[in-house]
Amino acid sequence: MKVYYLNGKRVYYAMLAGARKVSYQRLHLNHINVFPVADGDTGNNLSKTLNHILEEVKPQTDVNQTLESIAAASLTGARGNSGVILAQFLNGLAEEVKPYKEISTGLFGESLMRSVPYAYQAMANPVEGTMLTVLKEWAESFYEFGKNNNDFGDVLIKSLDQARESLRKTPEKLEVLKKESVVDSGAQGFVHFLEGIVEVLSPGKIKALVRERRTAEAIDFPEEGHGKSEIDYRYCTEGYLDGNQMPLEEIKNYLTGKGDSVIVAGNSNRLRFHFHTDHPEDIFIHMSQYGVIKQQKVDDMKRQQDAMETVKPSIAIVTDSIADIPKTIMDQYHIHLLPLQLLVGETPYLDRVTIIPEQIFSFLEKVKEYPTSSQPTMTRIRETLDFLVSHYEYVLILTVSSSISGTYQAIYHEVEKYNENKERIAVIDTLKNSGAQGLLVLSAAEAVQNGKNFEEVKNLVKSLIPKTHIFVSVATFEYMVRGGRVSPMKGRLAKWLNLKPIVSLDEKGKGIAFAKAFSRKANTGKIMEIVDSLHQEKPVKEYCIVHGDAPDKAEEYRQKLVEILGKEPKYITGISPIVALSSGKGAVAVSLVQE
Known part of the structure; x- marks a missing residue:
């Protein structure tokens, strides 16, 4: 022709x-x-x-x-x-x-x-x-x-x-x-x-x-891994920007100083960048000065490489970013993260990935429009599932409570499309959030490491859900007012009364005002009483402490809880940026699992 x-x-x-x-x-x-x-x-x-x-x-x-x-x-x-x-x-x-x-x-x-x-x-x-x-x-x-x-x-x-x-x-x-x-x-x-x-x-x-007018399905090839290569930088990071007279060379030079494999494609009005870095959280806040960030994508190449190893657990544990659990533990147990989106105007940040707990409160002081949150995109969910199903025998996903986020439904909807592979994937609505969700994720990961099979791990998590509790000490209503969860008038009244609420989740995973106090000291005392009472009723097996940029207060909690429970917390860590939008600076939460 x-x-x-x-x-x-x-x-x-x-x-x-x-x-x-x-x-x-x-x-x-x-x-x-x-x-x-x-x-x-x-x-x-x-x-x-x-x-x-x-x-x-x-x-x-x-x-x-x-x-x-x-x-x-x-x-x-x-x-x-x-x-x-x-x-x-x-x-x-x-x-x-x-x-x-x-x-x-x-x-x-x-x-x-x-x-x-x-x-x-x-x-x-x-x-x-x-x-x-x-x-x-x-x-x-x-x-x-x-x-x-x-x-x-x-x-x-x-x-x-x-x-x-x-x-x-x-x-x-x-x-x-x-x-x-x-x-x-x-x-x-x-x-x-x-x-x-x-x-x-x-x-x-x-x-x-x-x-x-469509592409064909891929033919099958054996997936034999190559020798493990050295990863100089952990995260494959990409973004798409719209702007006006964006300085491509300046952007390229900036990225070169932060990692390798730098590519800046496009022109001064629209561009896409790609590079490898250890700190994607530093990049997007800086890049926002050049234009409107329309897309963010970060792949954890270390976790991907771990998944391609011949010797690995048969079960992949996945959670969303609302689970407050330290990165060190995520790495130790090869836990996969599916981040929610923190939306600032037209820019979607990836919770715990392109914005992290250490940044969120200084970030909130600078933004004109208070951020909102959104569940992971369908594309991101599908890509994560595709990858994990191709490298693990089973996939277990533990989500934030469906009563406070659409994440469970979004993931469940995608899993239903998998037909013959559907039996290899399980999605559990933990009915929890924050540290409580984190403890359930850790329990599942420990069970996998201890050789439990897929059914045993699922049953374990389901049995622990009603035994798992969270109690949050909110230091200020400012963030709830800014986020629209509390009216300005109620916020002013709470401030005038020096009201310090204790927030929890009920058995259906809905947020509730569990108790209240009229000083920070009284609030702390009330939480200790609650924990002690639960411990007397049925011993506390394990617990964790999470906080909104309040390490000193978290340490105070640790000391008091060690006296009450006779054991150290499984971990202390910062709350996710999306959790911080409502809990606010100074918040401290105790999560626990009873015997």
Whole structure:
């Protein structure tokens, strides 16, 4: 089939064909992913990037209009290192073809050549032997063949041969590839993308694609892990910003000082960044000065790598970010976190990930609009489940009380879609929050470590729920008033009376005013009386203390509780930013589990 020019619709269906091929090879691309980190997600990321483009773009007749839409969609949907590199290349290509409604092989080859530097310039430290190299050498080959050949099909076939040769040589340029005896995964994905485009040139294939307009299911590949690579920085961190005259070089330099694998794609009005860091919580608050952060995504590469290890528990324990439990314990027991969203205007922060307990109160002093909260997105839930189901025999998810959040229902709704794998996933509504939820999560994790099976762990958690309690000492009504939970008039009255409530959850997981006092000292005494009474009724098996930036008060509680219970708390930690929105600064809570 001879093609003498490209218009917008042909570009779109070429993208569709390429995406379809990448989707077929997704698991194989994950399997050979060793650079920059062996986290096994290159195939997923490239496939999701391309599929997002296809879902968002409606093809126009003019090539410049279609590529402009593709470029914009690539930035909002780019995933991972390879996805962001591809997005920046597509944005460069859209910029270079702006003058053309349709384009010849010669002009397209020139546009490709001028687009390659966009991809290189997006990276703080471009590395050869990756997708960049193959993309560059393919563009050079297309340019050379296209100068004297006006048939896109012929030029694509010949330049694909050069791309394959370039791919074959990637291990010669990157030592880690040579060591693992693989080619670069992102580069292989790009070659598969080109192969899909070439394959669709066969008679009848474009009509078949028009009928489908969707990607195919991935074929199955064995998931044998590579040797464990060293992770220099733990979190793969991405964000999308809208702004005006955003300084790309300044942003790139800032990110370079905070981690590695830095890519900044886009332009001064819209950009996507990708890099690896140990402190994602430092990044987004700083980045908000440049524009409106529309998307945040953080993947814990250490937890992903742990999941791909051959020797690991058969049960994955998952909880949402409302569970107050220290990160050290999460790491010790390989507990997976599904963060809720803390919404500030149009910006969604990831609770306990891109904003953490140590930051929340200084953050609240600066924001003009008081934040709200939202359950995890459907996409995030689905991605988490997909990953865990593919690496664990069973998945147990313990959520915040369904009476105070829609998180349980959102996760349950997604689990119901899993059909044959549904029996491997259990979602338990803990009817608790904060430290009480954290103690239940820890009990489940300890049971898994002690060799309990899936049914035994589920039954244990369910048996502990009615024995688990939380009592929160609220220091001020200021945060409840700002968040709209208490009217300003009631807040002023409570302040005038020096009212110090003790908040708890009832047996259905609903928030209740359990008791009250008229001084902080009396409030503390009341909580100690409650704990002592419960302990006399049925011994307290374990407890924890959580606080809203009140370590001294938490230590006071610890000393008093050790006297009453004769044992140290399982842990003391800060409350999650979303819990802090209502509990406020100075709040201290005791959570306990009875025998």
